Amino acid sequence: MIISISIKKKSIIDKVKIMANKTIIINTPDINRPGGVANFYLGLIGKFKSNVRYNYIGGKSKKSFFAVNMAMDYTKFIFLIIGKRPGLVHLNPSLDKKSLIRDAVFIMICRVFFRKYMLSWHGWQKKTENNITQKHIKLFRLFFGKAELMTVLSSDFKNALISWGIKCPIKIETTLYDDNLIADFVLNKKELNNNILFLSRVEEAKGIYVVLKAFNELLKRTDARLTIAGSGSETDKVKDYVLKNNIRGVAFAGYVKGDDKKELLKNSSIFILPSHSEGMPISMLEAMAFGLAVISRPVGGIKDFFQDGKMGYITESLEPKEYADLLFKLLSDKDKMGMISKYNYNYAKERFSASKVACRLDLIYKEILMCK
Known part of the structure; x- marks a missing residue:
């Protein structure tokens, strides 16, 4: 036997x-x-x-x-x-x-x-x-x-x-996200600020105009900075839109990778992506790995993991005012942002690396x- x-x-x-x-x-x-x-x-x-x-x-x-x-x-x-x-x-x-x-x-x-x-x-x-x-x-x-x-x-x-x-x-x-991306990142040294990041293709379907209108509305309530990182068919039109509407505090980083991407993620506090449709955007996972709070929509794989209030905020809406309200809500509560930052960092490390x-x-x- x-x-x-x-x-x-x-x-x-x-x-x-x-x-x-x-x-x-x-x-x-x-x-x-x-x-x-x-x-x-x-x-x-x-x-x-x-x-x-x-x-x-x-x-x-x-x-x-x-x-x-x-x-x-x-x-x-x-x-x-x-x-x-x-x-x-x-x-x-x-x-x-x-x-x-x-x-x-x-x-x-x-x-x-x-x-x-x-x-x-x-x-x-x-x-x-x-x-x-x-x-x-x-x-x-x-x-x-x-x-x-x-x-x-x-x-x-x-x-x-x-x-x-x-x-x-x-x-x-x-x-x-690539583990090497956050190899030298220390969450405790991250400074919470009013820097907002749009990191995606610059296309209407990614919600870029919703972001710009929301940001312009936000500026009526508080100071902030928006960085648009990425390239796409709408890039020139978006730049014209910013100039014509005199939207201050907007920077265009173009397509970023390597150290340039790391620096952007290190120095931002909120990731925004009101996309019309998605699979599961890598840029969102990278942002979470760097402790950014997220504002997005429940599309594709996002809705299967996203915890509203714990990771940031999620909304079905495509109304710019809704996003301006959510941005202001986060920026007005640094303690909440700190808790979200820590939670997203740990969640991404455990699930998405x-x-x-x-x-x-x-x-x-x-x-x-x-x-x-």
Whole structure:
């Protein structure tokens, strides 16, 4: 009996060791290029315990070469599958037409070579969701319904997948911030001030005009400073809007990264993002990691974790006066801001740091690899 138990135990240990050495191929855009998925996997470098290998897909080439590039990506992927015989392929689609077509082919290749695959949904277009719901549920299930597991950024996305008949496990996951970003940051040395930060693409859909109007209203009640960090199609129009409306205290930082981003986050106290729609904005997680209070809307994955009053304030409204009131409410109560700052710092460190996200992904990989 004892011998039998020992043999079974050894068999399980051997299986775990074999699974741990199995290669996991992760399809991602080149991590040296800007973009949400690329930044996500850039932050995870060196954090995995699993034997992962990145497979870069896509490119900056012109549209006329799109088909050629995709053919090259598929060919490279086939040789990688044959050469590495991965235990798992981790695909990272978005819910948009181009991405669905691209990743449907990667899934077909996985099936031909009998490779397990999982899907992590990043971008999520409501228009595409509605189109699938109305016309293409069966087609979606045909290509994407056989995954071992899926991760999403929002409970709304999970509910949509379930409504389409997806039966595999669906986990709600998060984006991340790079641990190195706050390596030399000391929360106790952070000075609470009246500096407000908008860190996102400068687009109307991100609520930039709501922010400017709210800030202009706020200036009637107290002094403050607004920094707009990011680039986008509305940048020039936004600058003109600030000049025409004589809004004082607005600074444009442009696209920021590295030390410049760190300094902005260190020297700001409130992060504002009245976005019309979101997945889970990395800039918000970075802001929380630096102890900023947050004012935003319950869109995408934000509503699944945000604690109103504890992390800042959240509102459905797109009315500038509502945001001016919330900004003034925070700036008028430095003790409250201090409590929010400490809470956000600790919450982000425990939940959103790259090392924590990598740990959760390692567990998912292990779970899939251990299943027959």
